[in-house]
Structures are given as C-alpha cells and as structure tokens.
Amino acid sequence: MAQDDTFGTNATFREGGTGIEPLASQVISVLCERQTVTAAGVRQIALDYLGRALLSKSGFDPSCVLDELRGFRLTSDAIVDLYIPQAAIQLGDQWMCSDVSFSDVTIGALRLQSLLTEASNGLVWAGQAPSDALEALIVVPEGEQHFLGASVLAAQLRRMECDVSLAISETADQIMTRVSLDKPDMLLMSCARIDALALVAKTVKQIKAAADPVPVLAIGGPLRGNLEEIRKQTGVDLVTSVATEVVGFCAKRKRALGLQ
Amino acid sequence: MKTGGSNFWSSGAVPLIEPQFLSSIIAAASDIALVVSAEGTILSVLINAQDDSFGNLNHWEGRAVVDFLTEESIEKFQAAHGAYLSGTPPKKSLELNHLDNATWQYPVRYTFHRFGQENAVLLLGRDLRPIAETQQQLVQAQIALEQGYEARREFDTRYRVVMGNVDDAVVFLSVQTGRIEDANDHAAALLGLKTEALMGATFASLFSDRSGAELTESLMNATLSEDADPILVRASRTRQTIEIHPTVFRTAGQRVLMCRLRGEDFVSVQPDTSARHAVALFRSTTDSIVFLDTRGTVLSVNDAFLDLVGAAHLSDVVGASLADFMSRGQIDMGVLLDNAAKTGQMRVYATRLVNDLGARVPVEVSAARLEDPEHPAIALILRDVSRLEAVRKADGPSANLPDPGRNVMDLVGSASLKEIVAETTDVVEKMCIETAVNLTRNNRVAAAEMLGLSRQSLYVKLRKFGLLSKDN
Numbered sequence: 001m002a003q004d005d006t007f008g009t010n011a012t013f014r015e016g017g018t019g020i021e022p023l024a025s026q027v028i029s030v031l032c033e034r035q036t037v038t039a040a041g042v043r044q045i046a047l048d049y050l051g052r053a054l055l056s057k058s059g060f061d062p063s064c065v066l067d068e069l070r071g072f073r074l075t076s077d078a079i080v081d082l083y084i085p086q087a088a089i090q091l092g093d094q095w096m097c098s099d100v101s102f103s104d105v106t107i108g109a110l111r112l113q114s115l116l117t118e119a120s121n122g123l124v125w126a127g128q129a130p131s132d133a134l135e136a137l138i139v140v141p142e143g144e145q146h147f148l149g150a151s152v153l154a155a156q157l158r159r160m161e162c163d164v165s166l167a168i169s170e171t172a173d174q175i176m177t178r179v180s181l182d183k184p185d186m187l188l189m190s191c192a193r194i195d196a197l198a199l200v201a202k203t204v205k206q207i208k209a210a211a212d213p214v215p216v217l218a219i220g221g222p223l224r225g226n227l228e229e230i231r232k233q234t235g236v237d238l239v240t241s242v243a244t245e246v247v248g249f250c251a252k253r254k255r256a257l258g259l260q
Numbered sequence: 261m262k263t264g265g266s267n268f269w270s271s272g273a274v275p276l277i278e279p280q281f282l283s284s285i286i287a288a289a290s291d292i293a294l295v296v297s298a299e300g301t302i303l304s305v306l307i308n309a310q311d312d313s314f315g316n317l318n319h320w321e322g323r324a325v326v327d328f329l330t331e332e333s334i335e336k337f338q339a340a341h342g343a344y345l346s347g348t349p350p351k352k353s354l355e356l357n358h359l360d361n362a363t364w365q366y367p368v369r370y371t372f373h374r375f376g377q378e379n380a381v382l383l384l385g386r387d388l389r390p391i392a393e394t395q396q397q398l399v400q401a402q403i404a405l406e407q408g409y410e411a412r413r414e415f416d417t418r419y420r421v422v423m424g425n426v427d428d429a430v431v432f433l434s435v436q437t438g439r440i441e442d443a444n445d446h447a448a449a450l451l452g453l454k455t456e457a458l459m460g461a462t463f464a465s466l467f468s469d470r471s472g473a474e475l476t477e478s479l480m481n482a483t484l485s486e487d488a489d490p491i492l493v494r495a496s497r498t499r500q501t502i503e504i505h506p507t508v509f510r511t512a513g514q515r516v517l518m519c520r521l522r523g524e525d526f527v528s529v530q531p532d533t534s535a536r537h538a539v540a541l542f543r544s545t546t547d548s549i550v551f552l553d554t555r556g557t558v559l560s561v562n563d564a565f566l567d568l569v570g571a572a573h574l575s576d577v578v579g580a581s582l583a584d585f586m587s588r589g590q591i592d593m594g595v596l597l598d599n600a601a602k603t604g605q606m607r608v609y610a611t612r613l614v615n616d617l618g619a620r621v622p623v624e625v626s627a628a629r630l631e632d633p634e635h636p637a638i639a640l641i642l643r644d645v646s647r648l649e650a651v652r653k654a655d656g657p658s659a660n661l662p663d664p665g666r667n668v669m670d671l672v673g674s675a676s677l678k679e680i681v682a683e684t685t686d687v688v689e690k691m692c693i694e695t696a697v698n699l700t701r702n703n704r705v706a707a708a709e710m711l712g713l714s715r716q717s718l719y720v721k722l723r724k725f726g727l728l729s730k731d732n
Binding site: 096099106107193 | 403
C-alpha cells in the first residue's frame, strides 16, 4: 500500500544502468531517503507524502491516507503525536513562504482534523476512562479558528486514560457552567494568537474566583515569546504544549492536597 | 507586459497617463493598492471607488505598513519587502492579513510592482474576504462536526460499558457478509477466541455444523416470529452446544443481526417456572425474607425486610449479623440457628425486630435450612404481627386470651431473667404511654402529666416505641 503513492513522489528511479550495481545503489539511495528522520523525529518521506495529500486537488480520503501512513510502519500514536502536528507546522511554513494560499491552509487543517479523527478512533473507542481518571476540560477560546491542536491534545490525554471534554468557541458563561458542574481536575486552553491572551486572562480570573476547587490551569499552542511573561499575564499555572507536563503537574498537586 | 509578443505598450501608441488618472486606474484594477516606501511607510492607499467595504483608510498614510498587519503577516511582509529592496521582487503573490483597531481583520493577496519613485513599491491587492467568509462557514461546519463526534464518543462509551458488563454473550453480525462486526468478551469466551480475533471473522466458520448461507438463513427465519425457538449450533473450538437468539435491525442502509449466545452451562442453570416464581415472590411479597449464612450473617434480604428495619440500602444490612436487628440479639439468633441446624426448619417463633430508631416491631419468624454443600444457608421468613396484636387488643382482653403458660415457656430459656424483666418493663411502658396518649386524645402535655413524665421524656419514649407517627 505504501508503495502506491497516489499523490506522486519525488523519488524516481533513473533507468539506464547496464548492470545490477547501478540498480542496487539506486535502491539503497531510495531506502536511505525513506529512512531520513527530521529534527522533529519524523520520517521525511512519510511527512512529504502527507503534505502532498493535504494539498491534493483530487480529494482526500482520511482512511486511505491513514492506511498509506501505516504502510510506512507508523503507529496511530506516532501519527497523532508527531505527523499531524508536524504536517500542520509545515502548512504554516508553506504559507509564510507564499507556497500555498490561506485557503489551502484552512482546507489542509480540516483534512488533518479528519485524519486525526480517523486515527484516534482506534485509540479512543477502545474503552472508557477509569472511574478515578483525571478529568480534563480543553477550551478553544471564542474567536480562535484553529482547533487541531486542541483535538491532538484531547487524543493524547485520552490515551493517558484521562476523561476529556472539548469546548470549542464556547462563551465564558458556558465554560463556567462546565467548570462548576463537571469540576475538572485540569483546564487546558489552546491559543494560537497573542491577541487572544487578554480573553484567556479574563476567563482564568473568572474561574479562580468562582471554581471550588480551582482546576490546574494551563495554556498551550504555538505561542512565541517569553513564556513566563505569558504565564504571569494570563494567571495560569503552566504554559506548555506538552500534555504529559500538565498531567504530571495535576497528579502531583492532587497527591499533595490529598484529593481523591 | 506584452500580450502575444505584441509591442503595443512600448510602441508609443499609448499616451503617457496623467497622474490623477493613473491612481484611479490602479484603484479600479485592484481592490486595494498601497504605495510603500523603502522604509516600509505607506505613502498612499488607493481603494476601488466601486467598493466602500474597506471604509476610510486615509489614516494609514504616513504610518508603517506593519502597524496594520497581524503578527504572522509582519514577518512575512518584511521578508518579501527585504527581497524586493535587494533587487529580487517576489514572484509569488503575497497573502497578508490586515489588522485595524485590533478587532477588524481581512486577508489581501498582494503582488509587488516597481514604482517610479526610488525603491518604493506598488502593492496591488485582491480582497480575499469573500473566500475567507466561505472558509469561516467551513470551519463552523467542522466545529459542529467535532461537537457531533464528542456526543458520539459519549454514546460509544456507554455502548462499550453495556457490552462489557452485561451477562449475555452478544455478537453483531452483518447479514450481507455474514461477518462479525462486534462482539463482547462473554461471546469470545463462549466461542473460544480472543475478542479481537472475532472481529471480521465469518460467523459460520466458528461452528462445525453450519454453512454460511444456511446459518444466516436460519437466523433470519428465527427473527420472523417472536416466540421462535433459538438456533442450536456447535462451537468448533469449545465443542459446546450454543443457543443463538437473533434480533435483526437496520442501520446505515444494511441489515445487522444482534445474536445473544447461550452456552450449555446457561441452559442447565436456566431457572424453571417455580424458581422464577420464587424469585418474583422474594421481590414482591410483603413478608420479609432473609438469607443467612450458618453464623447468622445476612447474605441477602428483600425490600420488605429493608422496610421493616428502616434501612435505606442493602449495604446497611448485608454483611451484618441479623442479631443486630433482633430485640434479644444473639439469644434469638441462637434459637433460630440451632433449631434450623438440628431439625432443618423451625415453625413460628415470636420475637421483635429493632429498627434504627429503637422501635420494636413484633414479628413471627419461620426458618429453614437450605441444603447446599458448598454454600449452606438459612432462610427466614419474618411477618410483621403488630397489626394482628392491635386487632387482638381491639377484641378486648377477654377474647383470644393468650395462653400464659405457653408464653412463659417461650420466654424462659430464650433470655435471661434480667432481660425478660427489662423487656416486660418496655412492654408495660409502651402500653401505658399508648393508653395515656389515647385517653388524652393525643394531647402530649396532658399525657406527660398523667404519666408523671416531662414532655421531653414522653417524646423520647414515643420515639423509642415507634409511636411518633401515631400522634402526627
């Protein structure tokens, strides 16, 4: 399956070798290329394939693309944790270089979202969270158009046996209602724009004033700049895009407070 | 800027355009045009006169372009502008997001063009807001989908919990393909395979005595009538005879069979009619039924017993000693258990049960030993006789006088003298209090005075004997 690259490939065999040696060296060269791993830990050939699939004009079938990616011997975990986020970053970089239009980016992001749903099915539907699981509420603030990061985070937390709810573009009142009724152990806000930090800070203030107990508050996303400054500005406990950090922090705090 | 190799534009056929006309031509040819200096300052903003949706942007002039760009667009513009100034104008069009007054954003696709003024650049822009609006709708639709997935996830979890916890072995089967679409662990155990191995397997291949088409046809026929007999098959791996109870339904355009499987063990332990009736009796009778182990610990009780002792939950009773609920405690227990152990049963035994509030309810108890080598148990049936006592009282003291000799025989040996005297005091107290309350027509002050008790003491005793409800 993986060899049937329906979106074309950069790697091409050069014909014309007279003996077996040119063919063998060509094969070795292609194999080497297939094994190239980027700094982010992804195999470049698989990422290239995914990148072409996202921009393909001939449609996008997430289950076919998932099969192709699995043909590169990638697990669902790796696809969710590495390849989907890296492909999203790659799309953003391509927009910055004017290689793709913003509509390509939006459609590519939605395609990644469908791929994530497909890849998460096997991970999420397998069972329910245990009764003593940590409860996480992921919030994509109003006005944020990107929720792929939040969905990736949800899939990762579910794999860590957390009970996860996702609130996309909900009002502050709706979020407060969720916090007071569900009493989550952690509330993670996904934020892509610095402009949205003021809204985040306002929501954090409301939660701290009204929630009992106050959940662990974290903010994550492609935020740049001084993270400590962002933490102080928003009033959250953590600024991170690593799910395990939040879960570890939350579990430690629960133990320290002797909460069940 | 030639079309088809024509020299039209450079041949002199086109007259020089006056500056005041040029700006309007540029504005008309694009949706928005900016003239930007080498320092990045906006020298001029031209807006298509036919389109007033941009509003008045005159305040942009004289200010830096980056003041009106979103964060990610600033870096992008600076790179392209730098390249332009170094002599390599960007060949690709440049999409930038403009920002004005912090809230107002819109995307524009610009192309870079040399302009007469030294190093200034003319940016001809195409308004992308119509596309952006369509995309917003797409994103909103996706958000709705995501919320749908969340709801589906919740239903799926419930389905998984049900599949994992029901006692039935359940298999979902596609009628069209005859393959298993889902199955629970009980089904896997019955068929001798792991649950994962069942997924996608042909159902008929798991049995040694049926072909695929034949089995599917039998299952479909069995769904036609409500009282159809189950399909009997023999499992290839476990060699068990299995009953299949199919139900057909439609989903997503295809027919699916839900098959409940029952193995030989289930068939052999299936309760007969009288057993089913016994279970129904246990649940619905007004008499209390209690099962004890041989040491008197409560194994199970029915709702009537919970009502009798005023317990809210089974957990308040199960695991406790029944002696805790009997007025004579271990003495009652000893009599009941000894008799049941020696003779296998005991007829009517009169005693009282004590509830949480200390009220004592007269009961008659019969006991039977249940023969089970592995789990021997004692079954008790307790009947509340407080109403019967009331009727006897109403009939007057002369009617149905109890046999004093028999009562004393019942008492002696079942409790110590001290306990019998204490119990007697209780009975006398209760009779006096009831009488005083009746005589005073439920006037507590008068009743307390009549009995020489304080109002508080009377209240405590009313509560102790379960008489509070009577005076309400």
